[in-house]
Amino acid sequence: MSKIPKDKDYPKLSKATSGYIEILLFENANLNAGYFCNDCVYFIKQGSQCAIVKNDGPDVNGEQSDIIAPHGICTLWFPIEGQAQ
Numbered sequence: 001m002s003k004i005p006k007d008k009d010y011p012k013l014s015k016a017t018s019g020y021i022e023i024l025l026f027e028n029a030n031l032n033a034g035y036f037c038n039d040c041v042y043f044i045k046q047g048s049q050c051a052i053v054k055n056d057g058p059d060v061n062g063e064q065s066d067i068i069a070p071h072g073i074c075t076l077w078f079p080i081e082g083q084a085q
């Protein structure tokens with residue numbers, strides 16, 4: 001279980017700064033096998049959010065989804081110990 005506080009109000013990085021992208025082809029992939037937000041320590045499953053990257057704004061491809069998707073990824077990905085395959 002991550003000890004990173006997820007209920008604090010502090011500045012987060014933009015999607016573009018973090019290098020965030022979503023690849024629609026991976027939406028139905030096994031999200032425990034690969035580098036996905038789903039297995040990142042910073043991912044907050046409830047509400048599809050990230051503890052350190054904003055939900056809104058354009059990603060590196062200029063796309064806007066207004067969520068951090070389980071099948072998304074950014075350069076700050078760090079695996080939840082024992083969860084990622």
Ligand code: SF4
Nearest residue numbers: 037040043050074077
């Ligand atoms: S990969 Fe990036 S955007 Fe996704 S949960 Fe981790 S830190 Fe947040």
